[in-house]
Amino acid sequence: MQMNGSNCDKVNWKEFEVPLKKEETSRLVDQIVSWQQSAGSITKNFKFKDFKQAIQFINAVAEIAEKENHHPQIILWKLSNVKLTLTTYCTNGLSKLDFYLDSKIDEIDFSYQSLNRSDSANIISPSGRVL
Numbered sequence: 001m002q003m004n005g006s007n008c009d010k011v012n013w014k015e016f017e018v019p020l021k022k023e024e025t026s027r028l029v030d031q032i033v034s035w036q037q038s039a040g041s042i043t044k045n046f047k048f049k050d051f052k053q054a055i056q057f058i059n060a061v062a063e064i065a066e067k068e069n070h071h072p073q074i075i076l077w078k079l080s081n082v083k084l085t086l087t088t089y090c091t092n093g094l095s096k097l098d099f100y101l102d103s104k105i106d107e108i109d110f111s112y113q114s115l116n117r118s119d120s121a122n123i124i125s126p127s128g129r130v131l
Contacts, residue, residue: 019091028099040093051079
């Protein structure tokens with residue numbers, strides 16, 4: 001199944017909330033850009049140019065989350081940094097909902113700096129391409 005949000009209709013929530021098997025989780029994690037997997041969740045850190053842009057991004061994420069009825073944990077820190085964590089609480093781990101939502105979030109039209117890689121800072125385009 002394609003997890004690219006632009007290629008999916010609104011998800012069948014009940015079908016997508018099923019816990020993923022380890023092999024399927026690994027396959028889906030390999031397809032995402034700059035998201036890190038840890039203990040039943042995926043996380044991505046973003047750095048914006050200023051507080052206002054970070055809040056605009058959070059509001060865009062909130063709109064998507066409400067529409068899809070799947071909500072990330074959102075942490076704003078140091079004024080212009082945002083950390084998103086996706087997990088499916090009712091399955092106590094990752095489900096297709098998390099990967100669907102991450103693809104929708106990655107489509108938000110913002111340029112940001114990815115903070116997940118300790119080796120170097122990468123600028124990520126709105127399409128998820130490392131520049």
